[in-house]
Amino acid sequence: MTSLMDGPLTDLFSARAANIKQSAVRDVFEISMRPGLISLAGGNPYLQSLPLEKLGATAAAIIAEQGLEALQYGGGQGTLELREQICQVMAAEGILDADPDNVVITAGSQSAQDVAAKVFCDPGDVVLVEDPTYVGALNTFEAYQVEVIPVAVDGDGLVPEALRAQLARLRAAGKRVKLLYTIPNFNNPSGAMLAEDRRQVVIDICREEHVLILEDNPYGLLKFDGEPLAPLRARDSEQVLYLGSFSKIFAPGLRIGWALVPTALKQRFYLASEAVTLCPPSFNQMLVSAYLRDYDWLGQVAHYRSLYRERCETMLEALDEHMPAGVSWNRPSGGFFIWLTLPEGIDTYPLLHEGIEAGVVFVPGAAFTGAEHSNSLRLAFSAVNSESIREGVRRLAPVLAKAISAR
Amino acid sequence: MTSLMDGPLTDLFSARAANIKQSAVRDVFEISMRPGLISLAGGNPYLQSLPLEKLGATAAAIIAEQGLEALQYGGGQGTLELREQICQVMAAEGILDADPDNVVITAGSQSAQDVAAKVFCDPGDVVLVEDPTYVGALNTFEAYQVEVIPVAVDGDGLVPEALRAQLARLRAAGKRVKLLYTIPNFNNPSGAMLAEDRRQVVIDICREEHVLILEDNPYGLLKFDGEPLAPLRARDSEQVLYLGSFSKIFAPGLRIGWALVPTALKQRFYLASEAVTLCPPSFNQMLVSAYLRDYDWLGQVAHYRSLYRERCETMLEALDEHMPAGVSWNRPSGGFFIWLTLPEGIDTYPLLHEGIEAGVVFVPGAAFTGAEHSNSLRLAFSAVNSESIREGVRRLAPVLAKAISAR
Structure with missing residues (x-):
């Protein structure tokens, strides 16, 4: 009997399946979990400040x-x-x-x-x-x-x-x-x-x-x-x-x-x-x-705003202190992220692995739209405490400095 | 300036959006909620038999x-x-x-x-x-x-x-x-x-x-x-x-x-x-x-099996007792559903509204693949107790009998 289609099972994929690709960013989040690393990668909220005990009791009451x-x-x-x-x-x-x-x-x-x-x-x-x-x-x-x-x-x-x-x-x-x-x-x-x-x-x-x-x-x-x-x-x-x-x-x-x-x-x-x-x-x-x-959810939002503002300021101070000439960044007025830009011609993707060796993880810019931002990278300040933010930036600086001087 | 496209906002829909249709079955589930009605429509599990208090405590512990x-x-x-x-x-x-x-x-x-x-x-x-x-x-x-x-x-x-x-x-x-x-x-x-x-x-x-x-x-x-x-x-x-x-x-x-x-x-x-x-x-x-x-999840499955078997038997007995000549059905060996078939030419969709007036809800067969099964209907025995199953079938029988005799 002739098959409707010949070839292996993967021939069954739709045309759109070819567009579903492994994202460069996935590796980063998996790597972030390794002990000893400071992750400035994930855009995670700081859940430690939620009233977890009380939320547990609320969940129990809903189910019971x-x-x-x-x-x-x-x-x-x-x-x-x-x-x-x-x-x-x-x-x-x-x-x-x-x-x-x-x-x-x-x-x-x-x-x-x-x-x-x-x-x-x-x-x-x-x-x-x-x-x-x-x-x-x-x-x-x-x-x-x-x-x-x-x-x-x-x-x-x-x-x-x-x-x-x-x-x-x-x-x-x-x-x-x-x-x-x-x-x-x-x-x-x-x-x-x-x-x-x-x-x-x-x-x-x-x-x-x-x-x-x-x-x-x-x-x-x-x-x-x-x-x-x-x-x-x-x-x-x-x-x-x-x-x-x-x-x-x-x-x-x-x-x-x-x-x-x-x-x-x-x-x-x-x-x-x-x-x-x-x-x-x-x-x-x-x-x-x-x-x-x-719950006082608006109060919690107010708390988050001041927490993230503080962390953002800490990160900006650390960047001012440690980053080599040639690296620039924005000063956000909200949210989770700071966007660093290196001189053109430097691809931050290979630097990720050097960052990991130095003990810090970031997301390479290329993840966010192809080659045009390969000289950028994203740092998240939302989920890590001030000490880790400072230490993470301190670890990152020499990796970027080396790439800039090697250019 | 000429628009990229003229016409109202709905022109923006994709070709596939035209295939996304209101399902006949939705009305049924919304209607099922009305007080006083016996719903033999939804394929819902009988959650009353879960240890809700204990599950609540488990949820609390997970969050806390x-x-x-x-x-x-x-x-x-x-x-x-x-x-x-x-x-x-x-x-x-x-x-x-x-x-x-x-x-x-x-x-x-x-x-x-x-x-x-x-x-x-x-x-x-x-x-x-x-x-x-x-x-x-x-x-x-x-x-x-x-x-x-x-x-x-x-x-x-x-x-x-x-x-x-x-x-x-x-x-x-x-x-x-x-x-x-x-x-x-x-x-x-x-x-x-x-x-x-x-x-x-x-x-x-x-x-x-x-x-x-x-x-x-x-x-x-x-x-x-x-x-x-x-x-x-x-x-x-x-x-x-x-x-x-x-x-x-x-x-x-x-x-x-x-x-x-x-x-x-x-x-x-x-x-x-x-x-x-x-x-x-x-x-x-x-x-x-x-x-x-x-938890003894396999024990819970065993309990569900015997509960649903009992309810299925109750429904089959009620069907035997009440259904008019011309209605046939299967005798399932598991699951949630019994499938009733009426003489050809009878559409069960209009009967839904008569059923509701009589106080019982089912799902018309047409929901499950167009016109070919319009003379069938689905009854679920999973979520209702034996008394309601008997009463629901008792209410449904005259609706079907009337449709058959009017044919």
């Missing part, structure tokens, strides 16, 4: 008293209670008009990105991203055979003129641009914040060009000083699909994120989300609900 | 003592501890050669289905399914623009000759068949079990035709009497990608499932899974691990 609900299937959109509370969280983030009916709770906001790519992107469609941007988003888009095209950023975030020029170029080339994926507040990895006076301009460009903005705002509440800068979604409820997360302000291990979806798009988005996971985990939603209801 | 791990990001493949334990669960299911390295933990086995469709199916590819089959799988495949083609089943499950004939027909039509999706043990919705002597035949056909078998086995351990029938994967580690779940033997609200992936396919599958959810929820994995380690 509401276990039939907590351990059972739930609705595909998530519980109404949590969707209402998420609207309050978004109000703190600067979005005052969110309707719980337009909130879809997902298995982390990563899953919401996946659903967005599925629902909006055909193979060959273009997604614009900040350059550099979140590696996890790149993995998601690439798995849908999307053409990911970077837009230049400067210290004030996305450059509107670059966005406009890129769109004109793509239009001329006959490309179909579907989404602008952006992290306007404390970008991962660059730490950059989109300037207030650019926000409406970016929205207007996308509206003119009929491009949906996929706004990812996990760090929005973690501005070190003053009020959070309102996200793009606060200015436009139609052109912006907003992604939120409890991973940076509460607990990533629960995998609870959400999307606030424009009314016209919500039903499709919701059905696609349901087809992926049936429903978000019931227990996890109930624990987050209890946390938002019974 | 290991919270920094339980609430933090974890590895994309899932914890090694749980992957090793899952190999023990699979051993109980009849698979003795599973390697933890080939296990990928997912957000419910629904998510593993989604990843399989993503990794293996291009638009227009064919997935063969049992007719009828699980509605959630249909939703997943359709979201990838896959052509879902049914293969006939009888009381002994998939008919090998029908599978062979369907493959020949598709080959002649130039179609590319990628997957056979099958629930060989206590099929949802039909309750049918693939006969022992058909199992190797089905594998041989798929091997000859170079079709990967996607075996879904959430009910495998819930055979009422005797040993579980070994799944297809027990006979073939290369041609079968196996999906397992804790949703029917423990707690669906935790959304923990898994895939056991052939070695040649594992890396791609794993990377695709990671791109969807980053990592499965850490706390949930640790709670399942504790349950498998510190």
Whole structure:
């Protein structure tokens, strides 16, 4: 009998499977776990400051008293209670008009990105991203055979003129641009914040060009000083699909994120989300609900803001003290990350292994969009104490100095 | 300025979004919640028989003592501890050669289905399914623009000759068949079990035709009497990608499932899974691990088996007593469901609303593969006590009798 297809089992892979690649960043996180190393790699929140004992008691009560609900299937959109509370969280983030009916709770906001790519992107469609941007988003888009095209950023975030020029170029080339994926507040990895006076301009460009903005705002509440800068979604409820997360302000291990979806798009988005996971985990939603209801969660956010500000300052001081000439970096006003840039022509990926030998781990810039940032690297200050931050930077400096002098 | 695209925002939807449809079954589950109704609709496990108080204490200990791990990001493949334990669960299911390295933990086995469709199916590819089959799988495949083609089943499950004939027909039509999706043990919705002597035949056909078998086995351990029938994967580690779940033997609200992936396919599958959810929820994995380690989970499965056998018998007795002539049904040897068939020409979907007026909810057959089963319906006996089962069937009988006599 002739086979429908000949060849080994791997011939069964879809065309899109070829786009699903091993990410350079994975090695880094595995390596980070080695004892003795100081990891400035992972964008992990500092969970030590959560009231774990009390949270344990809350979890116990949920399972003992509401276990039939907590351990059972739930609705595909998530519980109404949590969707209402998420609207309050978004109000703190600067979005005052969110309707719980337009909130879809997902298995982390990563899953919401996946659903967005599925629902909006055909193979060959273009997604614009900040350059550099979140590696996890790149993995998601690439798995849908999307053409990911970077837009230049400067210290004030996305450059509107670059966005406009890129769109004109793509239009001329006959490309179909579907989404602008952006992290306007404390970008991962660059730490950059989109300037207030650019926000409406970016929205207007996308509206003119009929491009949906996929706004990812996990760090929005973690501005070190003053009020959070309102996200793009606060200015436009139609052109912006907003992604939120409890991973940076509460607990990533629960995998609870959400999307606030424009009314016209919500039903499709919701059905696609349901087809992926049936429903978000019931227990996890109930624990987050209890946390938002019974704990001083805004007080905890305030604590995190001051903790991360302090750590960021410590890292900046250590960089000032130890880094050789030729290395530059930004001074973030929130979030988890500082972005270091070395002289052009130095690839930080091979330096990773020298860093590990010196006892410190970072994420090479190439992870965040290919060759253009190979002379950069990301340091996270969120999860390590001040002493380790200082020691990590002290260990890193001679590795970079050697690379610069060898150039 | 000319737009890249004209038209409303919904023009941004991908081609595949058009395939993401409202499922007929959703209404049913929402309706099921109404007070006073007896729901024979949902395939929910009977969680009342779990030791909820003790599970609460276990959850508390995990968060209080290991919270920094339980609430933090974890590895994309899932914890090694749980992957090793899952190999023990699979051993109980009849698979003795599973390697933890080939296990990928997912957000419910629904998510593993989604990843399989993503990794293996291009638009227009064919997935063969049992007719009828699980509605959630249909939703997943359709979201990838896959052509879902049914293969006939009888009381002994998939008919090998029908599978062979369907493959020949598709080959002649130039179609590319990628997957056979099958629930060989206590099929949802039909309750049918693939006969022992058909199992190797089905594998041989798929091997000859170079079709990967996607075996879904959430009910495998819930055979009422005797040993579980070994799944297809027990006979073939290369041609079968196996999906397992804790949703029917423990707690669906935790959304923990898994895939056991052939070695040649594992890396791609794993990377695709990671791109969807980053990592499965850490706390949930640790709670399942504790349950498998510190509780008599096999004793609980034995309890479930006898409980569901009793409920199934109650439902069969009630059907014998109340159902009018013209209605037939199977006598399942495990699982959650009984599949009723009415005379041809009767559509059970409109009867749903009459059922609700009479105080009982079921799932119309059309949900499980289009028009061919519109004269069938699914009853679940898993989540309701004997009294409600009897009363539910008593309420349903006159609705069906009226439809039959009106024909």
